[in-house]
Structures are given as structure tokens and as C-alpha cells.
Amino acid sequence: xxxxxxxxxxxxxxxxxxxxxxxxxxxxxxxxxxxxxxxxxxxxxxxxxxxxxxxxxxxxxxxxxxxxxxxxxxxxxxxxxxxxxxxxxxxxxxxxxxxxxxxxxxxxxxxxxxxxxxxxxxxxxxxxxxxxxxxxxxxxxxxxxxxxxxxxxxxxxxxxxxxxxxxxxxxxxxxxxxxxxxxxxxxxxxxxxxxxxxxxxxxxxxxxxxxxxxxxxxxxxxxxxxxxxxxxxxxxxxxxxxxxxx
Amino acid sequence: xxxxxxxxxxxxxxxxxxxxxxxxxxxxxxxxxxxxxxxxxxxxxxxxxxxxxxxxxxxxxxxxxxxxxxxxxxxxxxxxxxxxxxxxxxxxxxxxxxxxxxxxxxxxxxxxxxxxxxxxxxxxxxxxxxxxxxxxxxxxxxxxxxxxxxxxxxxxxxxxxxxxxxxxxxxxxxxxxxxxxxxxxxxxxxxxxxxxxxxxxxxxxxxxxxxxxxxxxxxxxxxxxxxxxxxxxxxxxxxxxxxxxxxxxxxxxxxxxxxxxxxxxxxxxxxxxxxxxxxxxxxxxxxxxxxxxxxxxxxxxxxxxxxxxxxxxxxxxxxxxxxxxxxxxxxxxxxxxxxxxxxxxxxxxxxxxxxxxxxxxxxxxxxxxxxxxxxxxxxxxxxxxxxxxxxxxxxxxxxxxxxxxxxxxxxxx
Numbered sequence: 001x002x003x004x005x006x007x008x009x010x011x012x013x014x015x016x017x018x019x020x021x022x023x024x025x026x027x028x029x030x031x032x033x034x035x036x037x038x039x040x041x042x043x044x045x046x047x048x049x050x051x052x053x054x055x056x057x058x059x060x061x062x063x064x065x066x067x068x069x070x071x072x073x074x075x076x077x078x079x080x081x082x083x084x085x086x087x088x089x090x091x092x093x094x095x096x097x098x099x100x101x102x103x104x105x106x107x108x109x110x111x112x113x114x115x116x117x118x119x120x121x122x123x124x125x126x127x128x129x130x131x132x133x134x135x136x137x138x139x140x141x142x143x144x145x146x147x148x149x150x151x152x153x154x155x156x157x158x159x160x161x162x163x164x165x166x167x168x169x170x171x172x173x174x175x176x177x178x179x180x181x182x183x184x185x186x187x188x189x190x191x192x193x194x195x196x197x198x199x200x201x202x203x204x205x206x207x208x209x210x211x212x213x214x215x216x217x218x219x220x221x222x223x224x225x226x227x228x229x230x231x232x233x234x235x236x237x238x239x240x241x242x243x244x245x246x
Numbered sequence: 247x248x249x250x251x252x253x254x255x256x257x258x259x260x261x262x263x264x265x266x267x268x269x270x271x272x273x274x275x276x277x278x279x280x281x282x283x284x285x286x287x288x289x290x291x292x293x294x295x296x297x298x299x300x301x302x303x304x305x306x307x308x309x310x311x312x313x314x315x316x317x318x319x320x321x322x323x324x325x326x327x328x329x330x331x332x333x334x335x336x337x338x339x340x341x342x343x344x345x346x347x348x349x350x351x352x353x354x355x356x357x358x359x360x361x362x363x364x365x366x367x368x369x370x371x372x373x374x375x376x377x378x379x380x381x382x383x384x385x386x387x388x389x390x391x392x393x394x395x396x397x398x399x400x401x402x403x404x405x406x407x408x409x410x411x412x413x414x415x416x417x418x419x420x421x422x423x424x425x426x427x428x429x430x431x432x433x434x435x436x437x438x439x440x441x442x443x444x445x446x447x448x449x450x451x452x453x454x455x456x457x458x459x460x461x462x463x464x465x466x467x468x469x470x471x472x473x474x475x476x477x478x479x480x481x482x483x484x485x486x487x488x489x490x491x492x493x494x495x496x497x498x499x500x501x502x503x504x505x506x507x508x509x510x511x512x513x514x515x516x517x518x519x520x521x522x523x524x525x526x527x528x529x530x531x532x533x534x535x536x537x538x539x540x541x542x543x544x545x546x547x548x549x550x551x552x553x554x555x556x557x558x559x560x561x562x563x564x565x566x567x568x569x570x571x572x573x574x575x576x577x578x579x580x581x582x583x584x585x586x587x588x589x590x591x592x593x594x595x596x597x598x599x600x601x602x603x604x605x606x607x608x609x610x611x612x613x614x615x616x617x618x619x620x621x622x623x624x625x626x627x628x629x630x631x632x633x634x635x636x637x638x639x640x641x642x643x644x645x646x647x648x649x650x651x652x653x654x655x656x657x658x659x
């Protein structure tokens with residue numbers, strides 16, 4: 001089932017002097033459940049803007065974008081917020097754990113917005129998820145007492161505790177060393193595999209990108225398929241061209 | 247329907263849980279910002295509460311002098327010669343009976359010689375009837391005020407001041423201390439009560455004497471300074487009918503005295519003054535309270551705004567979890583309102599402790615307040631309501647700022 005359908009999506013912003021700046025142009029993309037997609041690109045190529053559009057944090061200024069079954073440009077802000085909470089999980093480069101709160105409280109936070117049974121069972125669900133990412137013994141530790149890898153695992157538990165259908169990871173290993181980064185990616189992939197969620201990873205790291213099954217590159221706001229160089233066991237599979245995705 | 251209601255209830259509970267979580271996590275900052283609000287509310291409630299006590303103190307002071315509202319004073323004169331005090335007294339009592347006036351007193355000044363151990367002294371006497379004590383809030387420190395039965399005593403009853411009692415050697419009133427009074431004749435009088443000192447100026451012996459007793463005792467040669475004893479005739483009547491009653495009483499009293507009598511009348515209590523005599527005090531109190539509260543609110547708004555700026559990333563993260571703009575707005579507002587409500591309760595609590603403390607009472611003249619007012623409920627309600635209003639206002643600005651946060655920028659903040 002298709003989770004994301006983008007047709008000719010563009011995002012233009014207005015600069016201070018009033019002139020328009022095109023950040024994304026004509027992006028075509030389709031992401032189905034269980035997909036593993038990596039997106040690479042230079043700084044300023046529009047990677048994060050694309051991630052924000054996919055995460056319903058921003059709206060396109062051109063084209064059609066359907067996310068989780070709705071046309072995002074014709075959906076009210078509140079509905080987009082609810083869809084985002086229910087169906088999308090974010091993993092950030094800087095972990096973005098809430099300061100002053102324990103690992104358990106951080107993982108419980110998204111469940112405050114679930115508005116259903118999950119809210120009342122939030123502590124149990126958070127414990128289970130932290131246990132799943134190997135932090136069952138660090139429930140009461142606050143972010144400042146956790147290592148980088150542990151913080152990212154808490155962030156992963158928090159992103160996945162509501163069982164999202166789409167996981168958006170923005171440089172998830174950017175603040176970690178190679179070994180820890182690989183462990184974290186393995187964890188994200190395995191948890192995503194358990195729930196059948198699609199995983200979209202934005203990264204600069206070729207080895208992280210190589211773990212995906214589809215490889216895309218953003219060049220000056222345009223999304224194109226990417227061939228991977230053979231490297232250390234990494235996949236050399238040619239990425240599907242965005243336009244030919246479906 | 248039931249499911250929708252359950253969902254709404256869950257959202258509400260979740261919002262409150264979130265607000266409390268925020269307060270708990272940010273308790274240090276919250277505490278610091280709320281100290282200002284609690285202090286402002288405390289000051290506000292204390293100013294209002296102390297203002298009420300000061301007003302009551304002022305009221306009672308005026309009532310001691312001019313009588314409780316409405317006190318009407320009638321003065322009787324005769325154009326045919328000196329007025330007979332006993333005849334006028336009979337006419338006065340008759341008029342009072344016919345008008346169903348419950349509280350009335352003749353009031354005048356006189357002097358009698360008292361032979362103290364260290365020498366005889368002419369002591370100023372305030373000549374009154376028993377009701378005067380209620381009408382003028384006379385406070386008695388030792389013993390008691392006059393009772394109706396005191397008028398029948400062979401040995402006149404006296405209520406003396408502290409200086410008089412000190413000259414007697416402060417005898418226990420239970421022993422019915424006797425003092426000789428020298429006027430037209432020498433009689434033994436019994437001290438039944440002592441009024442506390444009214445201040446540093448109250449050093450000369452003085453006393454209250456009942457009118458009927460004094461009339462029989464008054465010196466045959468009147469005091470050259472004070473002249474003949476001529477009492478005024480006071481009555482304490484309901485405020486609403488005081489004018490009509492005064493006119494009717496004047497007429498009844500005048501006709502009771504007989505040919506050639508003239509009776510003037512006027513109100514002597516503070517409430518007879520046009521307008522609210524305490525309006526300047528009230529306005530001053532209100533002005534000070536508003537300034538205090540504005541300063542507290544300003545501090546809170548400043549702290550809240552600075553706080554929101556430091557919490558932009560956190561707000562962005564919450565938005566990425568699905569927190570709607572409305573939810574973030576309500577959450578930030580709730581934090582402020584819940585916090586200021588607690589601060590308001592604390593501030594009012596401290597204010598009650600301050601206002602009710604003996605030190606504050608004495609500072610405001612509370613030591614001489616007969617009907618010490620309780621902590622004004624309106625002061626407590628105004629304090630808490632002001633705190634919540636300040637919380638809502640102070641929360642509104644950061645809440646609006648929080649809603650306008652661009653999620654993408656916020657996460658990278």
C-alpha cells in the first residue's frame with residue numbers, strides 16, 4: 001500500500017528581498033509500506049525540506065502530495081497534526097530528547113497526543129519499547145546521563161512507540177561514531193521491519209545510505225535515482241528513479 | 247457519541263497531565279517566576295486587607311468621638327431662663343418612649359474634685375447615660391461599663407481612665423474600690439471600670455459619671471471655663487430614618503420642655519458627611535494594589551517570553567509528535583494559569599498570616615479596634631482572581647508565540 005505519493009512537488013520560499021527561491025522542484029516519489037529509502041545530497045540541496053514535507057511539517061507550494069491517504073494541501077492543519085502523530089515517527093540527528101525528563105517520560109510524550117487507549121497505557125507501552133531498544137535498565141535516566149548511542153535509542157523508542165507507518169530519519173547517525181551508528185541503524189531497521197513501517201533516511205554517510213533498498217539523490221532541489229559505488233558489502237542496487245517509483 | 251465523549255475527556259486529561267509535567271520539570275524556573283506573582287498577590291491582598299482594618303480603625307475612632315451612624319444630637323435651650331436638666335430629662339425620656347428609640351444618652355462635661363493620696367485634683371468628668379458606651383464604642387479594659395441599675399446606686403458608679411486608676415494604686419475592681427467625690431456635697435463613689443489609655447496624651451485623670459448622679463453632685467458654683475452643666479441629648483437611630491426621626495423628636499422634645507424652649511438637632515456621626523469619607527483611602531489602596539499587580543504581571547510576562555524563546559525547540563519537537571497548535575497553545579496557557587493560581591493561593595495565605603498577626607494589628611491601630619474585621623473575603627478573592635487573570639494574560643503572549651513557532655525552524659533551533 002502506498003504511504004506517500006508525490007507528483008511534481010515543489011517548494012518555493014520568498015526571500016527577504018521578495019524574490020522567490022525554489023528549494024524543491026518537480027519531485028516525484030512513491031513510498032510503500034516496508035520500503036527502505038535513502039536520500040543523499042549536498043547541504044542546501046533540499047533534503048530537510050523534503051523530509052518536512054513528507055512529515056507533514058510543511059506544505060508544498062506546487063504539485064500534489066498525498067501522505068497517509070490524504071491530500072496534504074487540502075487537509076486542515078489539525079488533521080495533519082493528528083495524522084503526523086498517528087502515522088509518522090521522527091528520528092533526528094541531535095536526538096532532540098526533552099531535557100529534564102527521564103527516558104521513560106521522553107518515550108511516553110508522544111502518547112500524550114494519542115488521545116485513545118494508548119494514552120492510558122502510556123507507561124506500559126513506553127517501558128516495552130525501551131526494553132525493545134535495550135534500555136530496559138535505564139528507564140529513569142535523564143538525557144544528560146545517557147551516552148550518544150543511548151540517547152539515540154531513546155529517540156528511536158520515542159519515534160516508534162506509536163507504531164508509525166512511516167519513519168523519517170534525519171541524519172540519524174550524524175552525531176554518533178561509526179560503530180554506534182551502525183548499531184542504531186540496525187535497531188531502526190529491525191523495529192521498522194517488525195511493524196512493517198517504511199523508513200526514509202536522509203544521510204551524508206554512504207554506508208548508511210547503502211543499507212536502504214532504494215537510493216535517491218537530491219541535486220539542486222531535484223530528486224533523481226542514484227547508483228551506489230560498490231563498497232564493503234554495501235548494496236550496489238541501483239535506486240529506483242523517483243519518477244519511475246510506482 | 248460515547249466514544250467521542252471519551253476521546254474529549256482523554257484529550258483534556260492528557261492536556262492537564264502535560265501541563266503538570268511541564269510545571270514539574272520546569273519547577274525551578276516556574277518557582278522563580280511565580281515568586282514575583284505570589285509576592286504581588288500577597289501585597290495586593292495585604293494592602294486590601296490592611297486597608298479594611300485601617301478603615302475599621304478609622305471608623306471606630308470616629309464612632310468613639312461622633313457616635314455610630316446615625317447618631318443625632320439635640321440641644322435644648324430656653325429663652326425664659328436656665329433649662330431645668332431634670333425637667334428636660336423627663337421630657338427627653340418621654341419623647342424617646344414615644345418614638346421607640348432604643349439607644350439614647352445625655353452627654354455633657356463637668357468637673358468634680360477628687361482627693362487623691364497625693365492631693366486633691368479637679369477631675370474632668372464626661373457625664374453620660376449607660377447607652378453611651380454602646381453608642382460611642384467605649385472600650386473598657388478592666389471591670390465593666392455602666393449598667394442601667396447603676397443609676398439607682400446610692401454610691402455613684404464611676405468608669406475612670408488609666409491615669410485615674412493609677413493614682414488610686416490600681417486596686418482590684420472586684421474589691422469595689424471607693425473614691426470620694428467633692429461637688430455640691432461629698433459622696434463616696436465606686437469605681438466599676440477602667441478605660442485603657444488612649445495614647446501618650448492621655449495622662450490626666452478623667453472619668454465617666456452617670457448624668458443623674460452628676461446632676462445631684464454638680465458644684466453650686468459652675469466652673470468658670472465650662473459654665474453651667476448643659477447636656478446634649480444624643481440618640482442612635484437607623485440611618486434611613488434619621489432625618490424624619492430627628493425632626494419629630496425635636497418637636498416632641500420641645501413641646502415636652504414647655505414654653506420658650508428651642509431644640510436644635512444635627513447628626514454627629516462620620517457617615518453624615520456627604521459622600522464616602524473613606525473614598526480617598528480606598529482609591530489609594532486600590533491604586534497601590536493595581537501598581538503592585540502590574541509589576542508582578544510584567545515580571546511574569548518577561549520571564550514567560552524569555553522562557554518560550556528557550557523552549558522553541560521543545561515546542562517544535564512536540565509538534566513533530568502530533569501536538570496540534572491548539573494543544574500547544576492550551577498547554578502553555580495552562581502552565582501559566584495553573585502556576586499563578588497556586589501562587590495566588592500561597593500569596594493570599596501569607597497575606598492572611600500577615601494581616602492577622604498581632605504586629606500588623608498594632609501597626610494599624612488594631613489594638614484599639616473593638617470589632618476587628620476578619621480577613622476580607624473580597625481581598626482573598628481579588629488576590630486569587632487577579633493571579634489567575636495575570637496568569638492568563640501572561641500566558642497568552644507566550645502561548646501565541648508558541649503557536650507561531652515554525653516547527654521546522656524550531657527543531658533546528
